[in-house]
Amino acid sequence: MKYFPILRKTIPLFLMLFLFSCASRKELVYYQNIDNLPTQKTNSFEIKIQPDDLLSIIVSAEDPEIAAPFNLKSVSLQSTEKFDMAGGQATMQLYLVDANGTIDFPVLGKLKVSGLTRTEVLTMFHDKIATYIKNPIINMRIANFKVSIQGEVTLPGTYSVASERITLIEALTLAKDLTIYGKRDNILIIREIDGLKSFNRVDITKADFINSPFYYLAQNDVVYVEPNKSRINGAAVGPNTGVIISITSILITLITLIITTTK
Structure with missing residues (x-):
């Protein structure tokens, strides 16, 4: 019994360290019920243009001189960037979507683009420019598409996305995946649409999250991975x-x- 005081102090330490080291399969494994899901067609997804988006819009035609008035004439470091394409140089002409959701486009003037999908914007441009040019070709993309990833991931930060289609899993992969301390069943996605922020939870341990409207991320989404109890206790x-x-x-x-x- 003379060793009891020492043991009384030591045992709780062992228990604490043991609890920190324990983690169940349900807390860590992704897509746990994926074998029970039927084969499904991939959900269609198109992001919508928002204020502060930078749009690259280039109008082409069989005769370049006819299309020239519909492209930005002045070149500045603030409004353009250059990139290689097929060994040549192409100019990325960027239009800032203002707070009212409009851009000031050559010849056509101010156009409302906020709230429209990429397909809807291209259709609008085609219909308007077709009045001036036969069979115009319009290329458009969001040049500043990015997502921010915070919390219990290996490499948190803001990531630029070359395309306009990225899944939550792809975004987490950019951040080198969750740490062992990240809660996989309660990932927060903060999204702003038309000036309104929404706060949404996703459980990636259940495979049916791929049908969630937040499986695909939108531009400027913030992904936050909450720490689990082990991290908090630690x-x-x-x-x-x-x-x-x-x-x-x-x-x-x-x-x-x-x-x-x-x-």
């Missing part, structure tokens, strides 16, 4: 964890020596 212990382990090791050694010498 934060309470903080930088003293290493000290506790060392003290526990010393106590075990001392108890062993005491027991050995008293026999």
